Amino acid sequence: MMAPFLKYGVFGSETSLVVAFLLGIGFGFALERAGFGSARKLVSQFYLDDLAVFKVMFTAIVTAMLGVTYLSWIGFLNLSLVYLVPTNLLPQIVGGLVLGAGFVIGGYCPGTALAATATGRVDALIYGAGLYAGTLLFAEAYPLVKGLHTATPMGQTTIPQYFNLPYGLVVFAVVLMALGGFAGAGWVEKKMAARKAAAQAAA
Amino acid sequence: MLQFFTTLSTNQRLALLAFVLGLVAIAATPARGGRVTVDPREMAILMEKGVDRVPARTLADWIIQARSDFRLIDLRDPAAFAAGLRIPTAENVPVGTLAQAGLARDEKILLVADDEARAAQAWFLLEAQGFKGVRIVEGGLRGWREQVMYPRVDGVDAAQRARLEAISRHFGGAPRSGETSAASDTMPALAVAQVVVPVPPIPAAKKGAPAKKKEGC
Structure with missing residues (x-):
């Protein structure tokens, strides 16, 4: 924009x-x-009580993907001008695990921590301090982790390119994956609510 | 059909919409590469603002700092490149082979040739194909020689003089001051071509290294 x-x-x-x-x-x-300024709401997806975060994120992905697909199909957007983060498979898997672990332990991810800090939540403030401390640590220790950080470079790779699949087919597959995920999430939520109710009734 | 639709919840309707859009998208052939419209207004603004060029001394700083976020492209033909003065880290890509050089549209690309004209032509070719970060090295190789390798140091203060001297020595040159230039106003022109320039190690990673980080949520 x-x-x-x-x-x-x-x-x-x-x-x-x-x-x-x-x-x-x-x-x-x-x-x-959306309620994502609360660590309780965010971590409840890991307890499978409330998968709102999963649904919101996947909705955002599908919406953006369909928008980009159609805009480029009608020639309004040139996909080769869109910046792609280069793929470094190994460090990105490690980074994803570190971020995920931080998410589970701290109850926030970076963006939600800042939003929650703005509403005065002390836990988010501490999380944010940890975030910046970690960034500083990474930057200072960069010579040590540089080998990992630059390992397995694959350039700017996309799934259609890598698996040599038609672009549209991958789009449809992701939509199916999302819809299946939403249905599955709804089912899991109901199941967990029933279990909780049963546990409460027993107690 | 309509009746079925009215029985659905909002979520189910949106899911149906996504399904239909996804199904239709199977046939999609997204615009990728190929032709990009040239926008003269945008180009003129780039030129006016001077963001289409990089001073030779700035380039020298970047090379000394071993920055790897740019690619320096030397546009001369291979014979001239092999025989003449070379800027460390430069890759030789003659204008005719630019299309096959594997340049990415979002890379910072610096163009250098004997003078600015050839670099400006290549700048236009790349801009017209939608390359976004293309810059010309100011003054070309002549500028490199005069500004970086053999800079004039008369009338500059001591700190600046020391800085210029350090830069020129780094690249195997020497600063020029009043006396020497009065005696001989010749920079050792093309003779310097043979000077062996200490090439800082090119950081291994054109591909994966310090790319911009983008956070998700």
């Missing part, structure tokens, strides 16, 4: 920071309103 304004010099990089700030506030507001 910002790109054309920045490109045509309607506003400069300073103003774009203000716009980024406003977008960030909007994002934080959406997270908070």
